[in-house]
Amino acid sequence: MKLLFVCTGNTCRSPMAEALVRKRLPQVEVQSAGIFASDGSAASHQAVTVMEEAGVLFAHQSKPVTKERVEWADLILTMTEQHKQLLLEQYPHTAGKLYTLPEFTAEDAGASWKLLQEAYADLETKRVRFASGYQGDPNRFQSEFMQAHEREVAHIRELEAAMPATDIMDPFGRSVDVYRETLKELEFYVDKLAEKIHNEK
Known part of the structure; x- marks a missing residue:
């Protein structure tokens, strides 16, 4: 397997994940x-x-995302949802191999997204029906609709709250203690990644 980690400047999160x-x-x-990223910047001293x-060997020089690196990878794991969306805009053909690190390692992420999408679709169907028979003040339509479907809205909020995290905290420019927290987060997800790769063999 060929794995590419992506973050913003390639001096903190993605090289830390790479080293792990x-x-x-x-x-x-x-x-x-x-x-x-630019070519050849050193990793942040807090990351080092x-x-x-x-006890992890960490000698790193930053590199930018390029078409060649994207094509090289079998799997691309980003540190945030924003990184993922930016890559999708530039390289739409990578959709099948591009995930955030937490998203890829979450066992129930796919099922959670499906439930949330179904709940949104159901609420939208009800909104269209509500609109077709609505006789009130157009400025009050949204609030009245939300009140009438309070239970469905609450269900969606519960599903959203239960969704796996999609972003790894950015420690850039912050204290060593924040970098330690980011490292713990990365270690957690890399362990889950290792389990997933092992189980797929």
Whole structure:
């Protein structure tokens, strides 16, 4: 498997994830890149500090996302939903291999999205029906519709709250303690990634 991690500047999150995968999954070919990265910038000193604390080899120079790197990868994992959407705009053909790291590793993400999409579709059908027979003040339509379908709206909010997180916290420019928290988050998801790759063999 060829795996590409993507973040913004390729000096914190994606290279940290890359280094963790190199240690945890030596059989996986892995690279990292940044959507707005330049070539050859050093990793942030806070990232170097926390990786050394964790005993992970971490020698890194930043690289930008390129067509060649995108084509090379069998799987592209971004740090945030925004990174994912930006890549989809530029490389729409990657849709089948492009996920956020939390999204890809969440066991129930697909089922959760399906339930949420069905609930949205059901509410939209009811909104169209409500609109067709609505005789009140047009300015009050939305609030009256929401009140009339309070239970459905509450259900959607519950589903949204239960959705797996899709973003890895950005520690850029913050304290070493924040970088430690980001590292813990990355370690959690890389462990889940390792389990998923192992189970798919």
